[in-house]
Amino acid sequence: MNQLKLNTIQLYACVLFSIVAIAPSLSPFKFLLASSMFIHMLIQIPALILAGYWLNSQNKPLNSPSSFSLSLSCWLWILLAGMFWMLPISLDKALIHSNWDIFKIITLVVSGMLLKPAFAGPKVLSLFFAGSSLMMLFSVGHFYQDSESRLCNSYLLSSQKTTGLGLMLLAMALLLLALFKLRHDIFEPSQNN
Numbered sequence: 001m002n003q004l005k006l007n008t009i010q011l012y013a014c015v016l017f018s019i020v021a022i023a024p025s026l027s028p029f030k031f032l033l034a035s036s037m038f039i040h041m042l043i044q045i046p047a048l049i050l051a052g053y054w055l056n057s058q059n060k061p062l063n064s065p066s067s068f069s070l071s072l073s074c075w076l077w078i079l080l081a082g083m084f085w086m087l088p089i090s091l092d093k094a095l096i097h098s099n100w101d102i103f104k105i106i107t108l109v110v111s112g113m114l115l116k117p118a119f120a121g122p123k124v125l126s127l128f129f130a131g132s133s134l135m136m137l138f139s140v141g142h143f144y145q146d147s148e149s150r151l152c153n154s155y156l157l158s159s160q161k162t163t164g165l166g167l168m169l170l171a172m173a174l175l176l177l178a179l180f181k182l183r184h185d186i187f188e189p190s191q192n193n
Contacts, residue, residue, distance in 0.1 A: 021047035037155040052112020071121020074114040075129040088151040141167025
């Protein structure tokens with residue numbers, strides 16, 4: 001009974017977080033996204049991915065012979081969706097057209113939902129795609145920060161440079177987290193023996 005109560009609380013928390021992640025796309029709060037590229041790329045986009053991950057947190061990972069192909073297809077979706085939403089034109093269109101904004105929400109929540117099956121596959125595959133994603137984050141952040149011209153028509157150059165720095169810092173933080181997790185996965189089994 002307590003487990004059922006805990007699962008219900010977790011589900012309500014996931015739904016509440018999802019609503020908070022989607023809220024900046026609603027018309028009363030759209031000014032938050034329009035005012036800052038930082039809020040758009042470093043707050044809403046990761047929040048949508050986390051919302052998808054938490055919505056899928058109750059499912060058990062698959063351990064079947066097809067888990068390699070499932071993991072590979074999940075990683076490809078995540079990587080392509082991430083690349084698409086880092087393009088300046090994609091951010092501009094999501095601010096201007098509500099259909100693009102809905103598309104953004106759906107693709108990023110689905111990306112978050114695919115993280116668990118993606119990481120359930122072979123570790124080498126996860127390491128390759130996670131590393132590629134981190135390199136992409138850092139490269140795009142460096143490009144945004146170094147560019148002397150506005151890449152997004154909807155944002156000022158100063159907002160773009162701040163976002164670039166934030167993307168590079170996010171990439172470094174995620175790299176440290178991944179290294180910590182990798183170290184923990186490697187040395188944890190030897191301590192149990």
